[in-house]
Amino acid sequence: MSQHAQDIPSSALDEAIAWRFRLREEDSAPQTLKEFEAWLALNKDNREAWVRLERMGRVARAVVTQPDAPAYNRAANDLTNRPVPRRSRRVVWTLVACFILAPVIGVATHLNLPWLIILAQADASAAVGEKRDIALADGSHVVLGAQSAIKIEYSDQSRKIVLLAGEAYFDVRHDARRPFEVESRDLRVRDIGTRFDIMQSSARTAVSVAQGEVAISSPLAGNEEHRLHAGEGGNFDVATHRFNWTTVDPENVGSWQSGIFATQHIPMQDLVEMLRRYYPGYVWPRYHGQELSDVGGVYDLQQPVVAFQGLTKTTGGSVKKLPHQILYLDFSGK
Numbered sequence: 001m002s003q004h005a006q007d008i009p010s011s012a013l014d015e016a017i018a019w020r021f022r023l024r025e026e027d028s029a030p031q032t033l034k035e036f037e038a039w040l041a042l043n044k045d046n047r048e049a050w051v052r053l054e055r056m057g058r059v060a061r062a063v064v065t066q067p068d069a070p071a072y073n074r075a076a077n078d079l080t081n082r083p084v085p086r087r088s089r090r091v092v093w094t095l096v097a098c099f100i101l102a103p104v105i106g107v108a109t110h111l112n113l114p115w116l117i118i119l120a121q122a123d124a125s126a127a128v129g130e131k132r133d134i135a136l137a138d139g140s141h142v143v144l145g146a147q148s149a150i151k152i153e154y155s156d157q158s159r160k161i162v163l164l165a166g167e168a169y170f171d172v173r174h175d176a177r178r179p180f181e182v183e184s185r186d187l188r189v190r191d192i193g194t195r196f197d198i199m200q201s202s203a204r205t206a207v208s209v210a211q212g213e214v215a216i217s218s219p220l221a222g223n224e225e226h227r228l229h230a231g232e233g234g235n236f237d238v239a240t241h242r243f244n245w246t247t248v249d250p251e252n253v254g255s256w257q258s259g260i261f262a263t264q265h266i267p268m269q270d271l272v273e274m275l276r277r278y279y280p281g282y283v284w285p286r287y288h289g290q291e292l293s294d295v296g297g298v299y300d301l302q303q304p305v306v307a308f309q310g311l312t313k314t315t316g317g318s319v320k321k322l323p324h325q326i327l328y329l330d331f332s333g334k
Contacts, residue, residue, distance in 0.1 A: 012046050012048070013053070015039065017282075020053060021322055023036060121149075123151050123152045124144065125144065126144040126146055129279070131145055138178070140171060143168065143254070145169075146301070148166025148277070159175075159178050159181070162184075163200060166277060168197070168198055169253075170191070170197070174191065186238075189214050192213040193212045195209075195211040196211075201273045202238070202269070204267075204270065206234070206235045206270070207228060207233060208248045209228045209231065209250070209253065211230050216228060218241065220241040232246075252264070259301050261275075261299045264296045265295070275304050276304070278304045279327065281324065281326060283308070284328050285329040288315075312330065
């Protein structure tokens with residue numbers, strides 16, 4: 001029995017969708033087929049994601065050609081490998097709609113279900129390619145980066161912001177009677193009168209201090225607090241639950257607010273994830289082992305395609321534009 005959809009990493013499902021478009025548009029050229037077979041052989045998640053996508057196609061065809069309840073149930077059962085209760089049919093219909101409409105308007109590459117779930121929890125958010133300045137009730141300010149969201153939890157005794165996704169710059173009005181804390185996944189950042197930036201990526205959460213001081217901790221690392229001052233940064237690794245310390249240029253902290261992102265050193269994967277929040281389509285990177293390499297530079301967030309082209313050139317790679325606003329980033333240098 002195959003994995004259920006929720007057991008397959010979303011990155012594998014996204015890549016499967018991108019491969020479906022590429023195979024169709026490039027007429028299954030020999031080199032493309034070779035690369036596709038290598039992707040399938042890379043790991044079990046990729047193979048399961050492709051099987052899932054093919055099953056979605058059968059659901060779509062069954063619903064379109066036989067729009068009756070028995071046909072729906074047979075197709076839906078094939079998709080999920082289990083009987084579908086009435087209350088779950090809405091989810092299957094959503095998947096079917098995405099598959100049917102994708103060749104026409106690219107829904108499968110633009111509809112980000114995890115993002116929709118985040119928006120349902122958020123008190124404030126910024127869309128792809130946008131930023132948003134939020135004045136909080138206590139006089140503090142938060143600037144949200146593109147495709148970022150926060151939840152605000154204020155009381156008479158405390159002030160708490162939950163960074164649900166993306167990046168945010170905080171300018172905090174200190175109040176010893178009401179501590180200010182930011183929660184970002186398993187990381188806690190306690191303000192001690194400061195300006196600081198927090199950025200989430202799939203691999204880590206990064207904190208950089210522009211002014212003042214913060215204390216950071218995590219229950220996954222024993223809740224021990226570590227102090228960071230202006231010009232200092234800390235990254236909390238999602239996989240190892242360890243902190244890594246670094247230095248930053250205070251002038252560059254939150255530089256993305258001006259539309260220009262300047263960095264001295266950042267893992268390539270984190271930079272790609274940051275830049276993709278400014279691109280209105282789907283970004284498909286193929287790293288070939290360079291995802292953890294540190295890179296630096298100045299990047300124009302208003303021109304993400306140009307930024308990606310400059311980044312791939314550092315490895316001798318290239319950017320390929322595919323239909324439906326898919327960008328294929330090849331870092332191989334071949």
